Amino acid sequence: MVNPPMNVARLVAVDAAQAARVLSELREATLAGQRARIAPRPEIEQSWGRMLRSGVDPDHDFRSRLLPADEVRRRREESPLRHIMPVLRQGLLSVADVAQHIMVVADAEGRVLWREGSSPVLRKADGLGFELGADWREDVVGTNGVGTPAVVRRPVQVFAAEHFVRSHASWTCTGAPITDPRDGRLIGVVDVSGPLETMHPATLAWVDSVAKLAEARLRELHLASLERLRAVAAPVLARxxxxxxxxxxxxxxxxxxxxxxxxxxxxxxxxxxxxxxxxxxxxxxxxxxxxxxxxxxAEEPLPSSTTRILLDLSRPGRSSVTVARATGSWSRELSPRHAELLYLLAEHRSGRGAAGLAEDLFGDPSRTVTVRAEMSRIRRYLGDLLGHRPYRFCENTEIEVLLPDNPRDLLPRSTAPAVARRRTPG
Incomplete structure (x- = not known):
């Protein structure tokens, strides 16, 4: 009989200390390979599985070297996150400071670029290595509110001993990914953190809402920049x-x-x-x-030649496609949905119809409208490399797929039945 997952938020709201004890017992039992009275929440259990497979030590706090101050400054200046810091501060910082939390903003590589909030909590964060320039990727420091949302691409709250590394068990983090609204590319994570007793169950919805406001601000800025470029382009194109x-x-x-x-x-x-x-x-x-x-x-098309396509799914949470032709090569980071579809097409070289892809993705062959819309978006950047009726890679393409070392780490965000089947060894 499978034990039900624990309702952590409800228990924390009633008794934070009791929640910490229960989570600690659950963590110790899970790491020892024993069955506990309750199960970890699915997102936590999946993250713990990734940590065990990648070799993160739950009993030792590993800290990579901090980025130098000038490198932090350079990353801030080049990151699109700089444009949305006012939105994040307005939405999170005033409440976080009063509630004894801190706000942390990291880039897509998990490096902490901004860190603001309650002074006493900032000092506690220093003791955990949660400092400017620190590396908080999941496969470096274990399950946490910065690295885990970056992998699964959705908001995650990590309570106390749900952190994989023991020394982080006094801490609670709530993080949400921030994606570029133009192409779905991950650009960073915003996190609100603090001692367990200061966290509220509604923090997850709060942080997620502010992250979405930040993405909306990025969309506004992009539309404004296109308007400025359009004003310059019109007289040039007219000639x-x-x-x-x-x-x-x-x-x-x-x-x-x-x-x-x-x-x-x-x-x-x-x-x-x-x-x-x-x-x-x-x-x-x-x-x-x-x-x-x-x-x-140009009005004259180039002669056709063999094209190589490399689909890199080897890094959990970061998928990309690289196209190499005689005329040059280019790469593109993929959204989770596009990574799923291109993986399925690589598996079915003879082609897959919209109904078949809908069955693979959703377990429902009738959801063809969604599939066709996404395939239309993919064809905007793959162009003549994709055929349709059925959807397929064209014959003059060589496809190579890089998979993670462990099948269970394949597209960790995906809930597609076809991907889930391929995660099972054998």
Whole structure:
């Protein structure tokens, strides 16, 4: 008989000290391979499993070297997180300070870039190594409110002994991922932390709501930047003949001329001026324009050649696709849903229809509208490398998939039945 998971939030609200004792007993029993009276919450049990498989020591507090102050400053200046710090401070900091919490903001690599709040709690955080420049990835310091939300890409609250490393058991963290609303790429995590007795069950919803407000602010800033680029692009395009478009540095379209509108063009990370091959457009003349690029589409297509596609799923929570052709290569970080779909297509080289993919993803073959919408988004950056009816990688592509060392770590956020089956050894 499977024991039910513990309702941690309810117990903490009634008796924080009792909750800490129960969680400690549960953790010790689980690590000893024994059955406890109650089960860990699913997100905690899954994280503990990842820690045991990756070799994190639950009895020793490992701390990687802090980033130097100038490196923290450089990362702050280059991170899009800097644009939303006012939103995070307004939404979290005033309450956090009064409630004896601290607010921590880390980048996508788990490095702490900002840390503000109650002075006594900041001093306690120093004792845990929760300092500016510290590395709080899950596979470095165990289950926690920064690293675990970055892996599963959803808000997570970690109470007391739910932390995998014993020395963190006096602490409670609530973190939510912050993603780039343009492409779903993880850019950081915001976390509210403090001693167990100061935390409230509603903290999870509170932190998640503020993280979503921050993402909405990023969306507003992006739309404003496209408007500025559009004003510069209009007179330039009016003087050109043929197909052309102006995009920002991330490939989002500001204006087009002589061709249908494309919402976004996949660009290589290190795009430079000159003649380049771009997905969905083919051969283009690339020229810098203001804070973006002018792309003039060549009328003659390039001859076809074999293309290599590398689908990297080896890092829990961080998936990417790399395309290499004779004309150059480019990489793109994938959203969790796109990682699932491309993995399934790599498994089914002969192709998979919308109903089959819906069955694989949701256990429901009728959810074809969702599948078609997501595949349409994928084709915006993979272009002619994907066929349809059925969906498939084209014949002149070589596909390589990098999987995690342990099958259980495959796409940890995914609840797709087909992915769940592949996590089971054998």
């Amino acid at each position: 050109l003949e043929g197909r052309a478009l102006v995009v920002d540095r991330d490939g989002w379209t500001a204006a087009v001329s002589g061709m249908p509108y494309l919402r976004r063009v996949a660009l290589p990370k290190s795009l430079t001026p000159g003649h380049r091959w771009l997905p969905a457009l083919g051969a283009c003349a690339v020229e810098p324009l203001a804070e973006g690029w002018l792309l003039r589409v």
